[in-house]
Amino acid sequence: MSETAIEFVDISKSFIDREGQAQTVLDAVSFSIPKGKTTVIAGGSGQGKSVTLKLILGLLRPDSGAILVDGTDVTKLRRKKLEEMRTRFGVLFQGAALFDSMSVFDNVALPLRERTRQGEDEIGERVMRWLAQLGLDGHEEKFPAQLSGGMRKRVGLARALQLDPEIILFDEPTTGLDPVMTHEIYELFARTQQQIGFTSVIVSHDIPGVFKLADEVIILEKGKTDVFSSVEEISTSSKPHIRDFMQKTMGEINRHHLVQ
Amino acid sequence: MKTSASRLSSNPLNRLGSWAIDTVSDLGRMTLFMLQAYRGCVRKPFRLAELLKQIQFIGAGSFLVIFFTAISTGMVLGLQGYYSLSKFGAEGMLGSAVSLTLIMELGPVLTALMVAGRAGSAMCAEIGIMQISEQIDALECMAIDPFRFLISPKFLAMIISMPLLTAFFDLIGIFGGYMSGVTLMGVNPGSYIEGMRTSVTNHDIFLGFVKSLVFAMLVVWICTGRGYLVKQIRGAGFGAESVSRVTTQAVVMSSISVLIFDYLITAILL
Ligand SMILES: Nc1ncnc2c1ncn2[C@@H]1O[C@H](COP(=O)(O)OP(=O)(O)OP(=O)(O)O)[C@@H](O)[C@H]1O
Numbered sequence: 001m002s003e004t005a006i007e008f009v010d011i012s013k014s015f016i017d018r019e020g021q022a023q024t025v026l027d028a029v030s031f032s033i034p035k036g037k038t039t040v041i042a043g044g045s046g047q048g049k050s051v052t053l054k055l056i057l058g059l060l061r062p063d064s065g066a067i068l069v070d071g072t073d074v075t076k077l078r079r080k081k082l083e084e085m086r087t088r089f090g091v092l093f094q095g096a097a098l099f100d101s102m103s104v105f106d107n108v109a110l111p112l113r114e115r116t117r118q119g120e121d122e123i124g125e126r127v128m129r130w131l132a133q134l135g136l137d138g139h140e141e142k143f144p145a146q147l148s149g150g151m152r153k154r155v156g157l158a159r160a161l162q163l164d165p166e167i168i169l170f171d172e173p174t175t176g177l178d179p180v181m182t183h184e185i186y187e188l189f190a191r192t193q194q195q196i197g198f199t200s201v202i203v204s205h206d207i208p209g210v211f212k213l214a215d216e217v218i219i220l221e222k223g224k225t226d227v228f229s230s231v232e233e234i235s236t237s238s239k240p241h242i243r244d245f246m247q248k249t250m251g252e253i254n255r256h257h258l259v260q
Numbered sequence: 261m262k263t264s265a266s267r268l269s270s271n272p273l274n275r276l277g278s279w280a281i282d283t284v285s286d287l288g289r290m291t292l293f294m295l296q297a298y299r300g301c302v303r304k305p306f307r308l309a310e311l312l313k314q315i316q317f318i319g320a321g322s323f324l325v326i327f328f329t330a331i332s333t334g335m336v337l338g339l340q341g342y343y344s345l346s347k348f349g350a351e352g353m354l355g356s357a358v359s360l361t362l363i364m365e366l367g368p369v370l371t372a373l374m375v376a377g378r379a380g381s382a383m384c385a386e387i388g389i390m391q392i393s394e395q396i397d398a399l400e401c402m403a404i405d406p407f408r409f410l411i412s413p414k415f416l417a418m419i420i421s422m423p424l425l426t427a428f429f430d431l432i433g434i435f436g437g438y439m440s441g442v443t444l445m446g447v448n449p450g451s452y453i454e455g456m457r458t459s460v461t462n463h464d465i466f467l468g469f470v471k472s473l474v475f476a477m478l479v480v481w482i483c484t485g486r487g488y489l490v491k492q493i494r495g496a497g498f499g500a501e502s503v504s505r506v507t508t509q510a511v512v513m514s515s516i517s518v519l520i521f522d523y524l525i526t527a528i529l530l
């Protein structure tokens with residue numbers, strides 16, 4: 001059994017809407033994410049995948065439970081300690097969250113400029129190398145508003161990987177990318193993980209594609225989680241909602257049924 | 261949970277109660293915001309380039325608006341003052357009347373209102389958009405303090421620019437009064453200048469300076485604060501609409517507080 005990087009202990013999270021009704025997103029879930037491996041979080045839209053990532057980052061606070069990152073409970077950290085903790089993460093938001101008044105180059109260079117003592121030459125070289133790897137060379141002077149959705153995602157990826165993070169949290173890194181680019185991004189992840197050895201947590205709708213990368217799969221549904229250590233385990237699961245999920249994501253479309 | 265449940269109720273007492281709770285917690289958040297912004301001013305590394313950019317945005321950008329407001333205010337003061345003073349045969353006091361009105365009162369107030377409308381609204385919208393599009397969350401995730409990085413340079417730039425713009429306003433206004441009073445109405449130029457020199461004291465200039473400083477702190481605090489808290493302001497709505505609402509709200513609130521504090525400072529320091 002490998003070491004644990006992140007552990008959820010009985011985490012519950014609900015949101016209260018305008019009418020005072022509580023909507024439960026996570027209902028006392030517990031799971032752990034192994035160190036140095038790739039964990040994929042899958043599940044239908046609106047099931048709480050992005051919320052899960054924000055909880056890990058301390059951007060949202062759970063109603064109850066603990067989230068341990070290397071044994072430290074992030075839900076109890078104060079601002080300063082939380083800031084320290086966050087230096088270990090590389091994050092890609094679902095909407096990329098690029099700084100829209102900065103060029104592509106400046107976006108990617110920002111973490112290096114702010115958090116390292118590297119000189120402009122060194123930073124420039126590194127940023128250009130990453131942009132080239134992600135097929136963005138020639139676009140470094142553009143602003144986020146001038147990019148396509150997939151390009152924005154790739155800039156966000158480049159930005160998230162600049163500080164050699166110990167843990168990466170990527171929210172739908174390949175949504176909006178064509179299959180070839182998606183494949184290249186997965187290869188890039190695998191390569192970088194070998195180099196840096198980070199723990200990666202990837203939220204993805206690219207099923208079964210992303211399973212090629214996964215060491216562990218967490219399926220979120222109706223506030224509960226199911227953890228699987230291999231793709232075979234998922235496909236042979238006896239739980240009805242998992243079979244249903246797999247049937248709908250990987251099974252064939254019943255066209256005859258659709259026509260009717 | 262309790263507050264949101266009582267908000268549903270139509271009982272006026274309950275409504276008043278939940279309104280009071282909302283208002284107090286909003287004030288609390290605004291105060292915390294202000295403290296964090298000032299703390300960000302002394303946190304390292306210091307962003308000199310961003311500070312200069314903001315000073316240029318507030319200062320250089322507002323130059324023309326301030327110029328036209330000041331020249332027309334000064335010219336009206338010159339005419340109006342001439343009309344009133346000549347009833348007592350005291351046209352010689354025109355220089356003193358115009359300059360005192362501008363330095364102690366109209367200069368700081370009108371400059372602050374102009375800056376709130378121009379630069380303050382832009383700051384509020386910028387920060388509000390960064391908040392709703394998760395750019396501020398992204399900064400935090402990179403362990404970059406959004407206050408030091410984004411908000412504090414705006415505070416410093418405003419506190420530096422406002423007194424300078426006010427001085428510029430006063431100067432142009434006094435020149436405007438000279439144009440209409442002396443050039444058009446024929447007041448003796450020597451007495452205009454002399455009246456100004458003898459009547460304006462250091463204390464008057466100090467009062468004007470204190471006002472412009474306080475107004476700068478108010479405008480930048482309210483405008484950036486409303487933008488930053490856009491997601492937490494009850495009734496602001498969501499998305500682009502919420503940003504446009506809080507921007508309008510920020511300009512109105514900062515203008516009103518400038519007027520209120522103008523009275524308070526005058527009452528205390530005069
Ligand atoms: N800040 C918030 N306030 C209120 N409700 C929220 C908030 N953030 C998320 N939710 C709710 O929590 C639920 C889960 O949202 P989340 O963004 O985690 O979904 P998701 O699994 O990432 O979906 P998708 O695949 O579409 O991105 C949704 O029903 C959403 O309405």
Ligand SMILES: [Mg+2]
Nearest residue numbers: 049050094171
């Ligand atoms: Mg999501």
